[in-house]
Amino acid sequence: xxxxxxxxxxxxxxxxxxxxxxxxxxxxxxxxxxxxxxxxxxxxxxxxxxxxxxxxxxxxxxxxxxxxxxxxxxxxxxxxxxxxxxxxxxxxxxxxxxxxxxxxxxxxxxxxxxxxxxxxxxxxxxxxxxxxxxxxxxxxxxxxxxxxxxxxxxxxxxxxxxxxxxxxxxxxxxxxxxxxxxxxxxxxxxxxxxxxxxxxxxxxxxxxxxxxxxxxxxxxxxxxxxxxxxxxxxxxxxxxxxxxxxxxxxxxxxxxxxxxxxxxxxxxxxxxxxxxxxxxxxxxxxxxxxxxxxxxxxxxxxxxxxxxxxxxxxxx
Amino acid sequence: xxxxxxxxxxxxxxxxxxxxxxxxxxxxxxxxxxxxxxxxxxxxxxxxxxxxxxxxxxxxxxxxxxxxxxxxxxxxxxxxxxxxxxxxxxxxxxxxxxxxxxxxxxxxxxxxxxxxxxxxxxxxxxxxxxxxxxxxxxxxxxxxxxxxxxxxxxxxxxxxxxxxxxxxxxxxxxxxxxxxxxxxxxxxxxxxxxxxxxxxxxxxxxxxxxxxxxxxxxxxxxxxxxxxxxxxxxxxxxxxxxxxxxxxxxxxxxxxxxxxxxxxxxxxxxxxxxxxxxxxxxxxxxxxxxxxxxxxxxxxxxxxxxxxxxxxxxxxxxxxxxxxxxxxxxxxxxxxxxxxxxxxxxxxxxxxxxxxxxxxxxxxxxxxxxxxxxxxxxxxxxxxxxxxxxxxxxxxxxxxxxxxxxxxxxxxxxxxxxxxxxxxxxxxxxxxxxxxxxxxxxxxxxxxxxxxxxxxxxxxxxxxxxxxxxxxxxxxxxxxxxxxxxxxxxxxxxxxxxxxxxxxxxxxxxxxxxxxxxxxxxxxxxxxxxxxxxxxxxxxxxxxxxxxxxxxxxxxxxxxxxxxxxxxxxxxxxxxxxxxxxxxxxxxxxxxxxxxxxxxxxxxxxxxxxxxxxxxxxxxxxxxxxxxxxxxxxxxxxxxxxxxxxxxxxxxxxxxxxxxxxxxxxxxxxxx
Numbered sequence: 008x009x010x011x012x013x014x015x016x017x018x019x020x021x022x023x024x025x026x027x028x029x030x031x032x033x034x035x036x037x038x039x040x041x042x043x044x045x046x047x048x049x050x051x052x053x054x055x056x057x058x059x060x061x062x063x064x065x066x067x068x069x070x071x072x073x074x075x076x077x078x079x080x081x082x083x084x085x086x087x088x089x090x091x092x093x094x095x096x097x098x099x100x101x102x103x104x105x106x107x108x109x110x111x112x113x114x115x116x117x118x119x120x121x122x123x124x125x126x127x128x129x130x131x132x133x134x135x136x137x138x139x140x141x142x143x144x145x146x147x148x149x150x151x152x153x154x155x156x157x158x159x160x161x162x163x164x165x166x167x168x169x170x171x172x173x174x175x176x177x178x179x180x181x182x183x184x185x186x187x188x189x190x191x192x193x194x195x196x197x198x199x200x201x202x203x204x205x206x207x208x209x210x211x212x213x214x215x216x217x218x219x220x221x222x223x224x225x226x227x228x229x230x231x232x233x234x235x236x237x238x239x240x241x242x243x244x245x246x247x248x249x250x251x252x253x254x255x256x257x258x259x260x261x262x263x264x265x266x267x268x269x270x271x272x273x274x275x276x277x278x279x280x281x282x283x284x285x286x287x288x289x290x291x292x293x294x295x296x297x298x299x300x301x302x303x304x305x306x307x308x309x310x311x312x313x314x315x316x317x318x319x320x321x322x323x
Numbered sequence: 324x325x326x327x328x329x330x331x332x333x334x335x336x337x338x339x340x341x342x343x344x345x346x347x348x349x350x351x352x353x354x355x356x357x358x359x360x361x362x363x364x365x366x367x368x369x370x371x372x373x374x375x376x377x378x379x380x381x382x383x384x385x386x387x388x389x390x391x392x393x394x395x396x397x398x399x400x401x402x403x404x405x406x407x408x409x410x411x412x413x414x415x416x417x418x419x420x421x422x423x424x425x426x427x428x429x430x431x432x433x434x435x436x437x438x439x440x441x442x443x444x445x446x447x448x449x450x451x452x453x454x455x456x457x458x459x460x461x462x463x464x465x466x467x468x469x470x471x472x473x474x475x476x477x478x479x480x481x482x483x484x485x486x487x488x489x490x491x492x493x494x495x496x497x498x499x500x501x502x503x504x505x506x507x508x509x510x511x512x513x514x515x516x517x518x519x520x521x522x523x524x525x526x527x528x529x530x531x532x533x534x535x536x537x538x539x540x541x542x543x544x545x546x547x548x549x550x551x552x553x554x555x556x557x558x559x560x561x562x563x564x565x566x567x568x569x570x571x572x573x574x575x576x577x578x579x580x581x582x583x584x585x586x587x588x589x590x591x592x593x594x595x596x597x598x599x600x601x602x603x604x605x606x607x608x609x610x611x612x613x614x615x616x617x618x619x620x621x622x623x624x625x626x627x628x629x630x631x632x633x634x635x636x637x638x639x640x641x642x643x644x645x646x647x648x649x650x651x652x653x654x655x656x657x658x659x660x661x662x663x664x665x666x667x668x669x670x671x672x673x674x675x676x677x678x679x680x681x682x683x684x685x686x687x688x689x690x691x692x693x694x695x696x697x698x699x700x701x702x703x704x705x706x707x708x709x710x711x712x713x714x715x716x717x718x719x720x721x722x723x724x725x726x727x728x729x730x731x732x733x734x735x736x737x738x739x740x741x742x743x744x745x746x747x748x749x750x751x752x753x754x755x756x757x758x759x760x761x762x763x764x765x766x767x768x769x770x771x772x773x774x775x776x777x778x779x780x781x782x783x784x785x786x787x788x789x790x791x792x793x794x795x796x797x798x799x800x801x802x803x804x805x806x807x808x809x810x811x812x813x814x815x816x817x818x819x820x821x822x823x824x825x826x827x828x829x830x831x832x833x834x835x836x837x838x839x840x841x842x843x844x845x846x847x848x849x850x851x852x853x854x855x856x857x858x859x860x861x862x863x864x865x866x867x868x869x870x871x872x873x874x875x876x877x878x879x880x881x882x883x884x885x886x887x888x889x890x891x892x893x894x895x896x897x898x899x900x901x902x903x904x905x906x907x908x909x910x911x912x913x914x915x916x917x918x919x920x921x922x923x924x925x926x927x928x929x930x931x932x933x934x935x936x937x938x939x940x941x942x943x944x945x946x947x948x949x950x951x952x953x954x955x956x957x958x959x960x961x962x963x964x965x966x967x968x969x970x971x972x973x974x975x976x977x978x979x980x981x982x983x984x985x986x987x988x989x990x991x992x993x994x995x
């Protein structure tokens with residue numbers, strides 16, 4: 008495998024994720040509409056929405072500072088970076104050693120902090136409310152997320168996502184009961200971090216319930232488009248982290264061109280199934296009260312800890 | 324490398340230079356002179372930082388000064404550990420001194436002369452604490468440090484609150500000092516020789532070495548601000564002038580960490596893993612306590628003080644892990660833990676110094692420490708806002724700044740847990756890492772609160788907004804220089820961690836004779852590798868370059884394909900036109916979810932207005948539980964005991980003569 012091929016793979020993957028991310032969002036929306044007996048919008052609707060937003064005039068509050076203007080770009084950059092770290096199509100990409108799973112969690116935290124700051128920038132009561140709730144969910148989800156990732160790290164003896172995936176995918180088949188707990192915990196974190204039911208509802212603007220939407224209330228046009236797009240990439244990145252950790256089979260090595268079609272096909276199948284599962288969860292469950300979120304996420308944390316302890320016990 | 328003068332002489336010279344600057348300040352009580360002396364002090368700091376960094380890479384040097392008592396000269400020693408802490412002291416104090424040159428512009432000449440004296444004595448005493456090579460000089464310097472900082476804390480002694488804060492600080496500092504003194508006594512074991520060399524050579528039984536460990540841990544912990552001895556921090560830091568708070572929180576707490584490492588690793592030696600578990604337990608408690616109470620504060624400097632408590636906890640987590648590993652015979656992992664702790668020590672010094680300086684500039688500009696009265700400061704003081712943002716991101720452990728690197732190293736230490744033999748310890752270590760993760764995320768929330776409420780949004784109180792505009796907005800030139808220096812430190816320590824990793828590895832080897840694995844040492848400047856490249860690596864430079872370039876690429880792509888029309892309007896009022904800036908979140912409102920989730924941690928007194936109150940008031944008072952169960956009972960006990968002892972004091976000379984007489988009789992009877 009040559010260096011050029013690996014770099015080509017890196018660029019290919021990054022561009023692929025950015026382009027394909029809204030498709031996943033569209034697919035989840037479509038599945039949810041079917042499950043709820045509504046006639047489904049086109050799977051391409053997120054692209055149309057982005058195009059529409061990019062054509063509009065931006066309206067910005069008088070007292071918004073430079074931070075408010077910059078945040079959508081920073082968010083997009085963070086998510087793009089995350090898309091480059093996660094082994095979506097291939098392992099061993101040249102950029103992956105620059106940031107491991109802890110740094111990945113750090114990237115998401117960076118994005119969260121900036122979006123919360125931007126929400127408080129215009130000085131409306133909704134912005135502050137959204138920022139406060141988002142940070143609440145963030146500090147509950149982050150330890151659970153790290154514990155989940157640590158379980159995988161203990162199993163593979165590394166915090167590099169690419170090494171973890173190699174260990175889990177390419178070595179002899181072994182059952183890790185710890186991973187089952189970790190997978191459940193990860194799913195709960197994924198729902199919370201991506202503003203999904205039962206923690207948040209992306210389809211509502213009801214002030215009592217909204218979290219993420221309250222934060223971006225002041226954004227419009229291109230800024231809003233970038234934020235929506237970044238959110239789509241975030242969902243895509245989380246789904247692919249889950250796939251990489253718990254269902255890694257079929258992934259290609261960097262520069263391994265013949266394996267690429269299979270890797271893309273496997274990824275699409277897994278993402279389609281994952282998206283449908285997400286829609287199913289969003290249909291089956293109701294949104295929790297905000298102050299039940301700590302219970303939800305602390306059970307995610309406990310599951311992750313259980314997973315880690317199970318790993319220690321079964322290994323001994 | 325050969326130089327005509329040994330490094331230690333130069334360091335001592337620079338430290339004496341600080342003393343001289345302080346004395347000059349008293350002799351020439353003029354404002355211009357004091358400013359010059361602060362700048363000179365900053366130069367001295369730079370010199371000490373450079374010399375300290377050089378000392379890390381050289382063999383230890385010793386020096387005996389013919390000062391002190393007749394048969395007890397002062398012994399000094401400059402080894403890699405001392406060199407590292409001198410670098411911290413010099414580097415951070417340089418920024419703070421430059422800031423101080425601009426900060427005290429409203430003080431009268433006489434008061435400024437005193438501040439200049441105390442400030443420089445404080446700096447010099449910290450240098451001698453780090454250089455000391457015998458218990459005698461160490462305690463002299465330690466007490467000078469406590470006293471000079473006490474006088475700095477009560478600079479505004481006309482306010483009773485400041486006087487009582489100073490008293491509390493002095494009290495706890497002395498409790499700690501007694502404990503340290505006893506620790507030296509235990510280590511000495513009655514030989515009468517108190518040089519560190521003799522203490523190092525003394526072999527203690529395991530019981531006595533554990534006693535010495537506990538005494539050192541609590542003695543230095545009192546100064547560092549670990550629970551339950553933290554109570555002085557949130558009182559003393561707001562009372563002191565901001566550069567002094569920065570110096571105390573950024574540097575003085577670190578001398579306590581220095582003392583801990585010096586005494587426990589170097590002098591007592593034979594670190595045991597049980598000690599590590601104790602340190603971890605206290606560290607985890609300190610971390611969570613600090614951040615949870617910080618989230619409840621609306622006084623900016625008090626909030627920062629509680630964050631110092633939290634960060635001391637994080638340092639203790641690193642130290643504890645390192646003790647567990649070293650005590651179990653895993654030198655490389657232990658070295659990693661020690662390096663993580665020392666790295667965080669330096670990081671905390673830099674970003675906490677920066678944040679306290681930023682708080683000082685806000686205080687100057689608005690006259691406010693209360694967050695609930697601020698808002699929208701980013702428009703009036705954009706540069707301070709930028710530096711404060713750097714500090715806030717760094718303390719929130721966000722990549723690619725420095726706070727992230729040390730927390731990352733601490734996580735990596737915890738991930739070495741599988742090599743341990745003991746099952747329960749092995750499962751507990753990752754849970755301490757989870758505590759760290761929780762604390763990191765809570766810190767991020769707290770600094771979103773601080774930054775969002777102070778700098779963003781709209782001014783909450785119209786009169787304070789007017790005040791800020793009248794005071795001339797942004798911080799002065801020297802103040803900005805000081806902040807820029809520390810902000811640059813945050814970036815450099817975050818972006819070039821490998822250089823410091825190698826430096827700290829040398830410190831670790833000199834103290835514990837254990838260093839990192841060879842694979843870790845062979846990594847080049849770009850890749851931070853704590854154990855082996857396959858296990859973990861992190862490259863902040865690549866990280867920054869990629870995130871910067873993709874953000875820029877996005878920006879230009881949008882620019883290229885987008886018409887770029889912008890309309891400015893009022894924020895959307897959600898159909899409710901009578902919104903005022905006072906409807907924004909206040910600092911207390913932002914902490915509300917935390918009060919909900921962690922309710923039992925706090926001692927809360929809340930008064931909610933009823934639905935038909937004519938003049939609705941909302942009040943919330945949060946107390947530290949430690950006061951109820953620890954401090955007040957101890958204070959009452961002390962008062963009771965002294966009231967009983969006071970019965971002996973009759974005030975009549977005949978009674979006192981009788982006491983002497985009875986004592987003599989008793990001595991004759993029993994001793995003979």
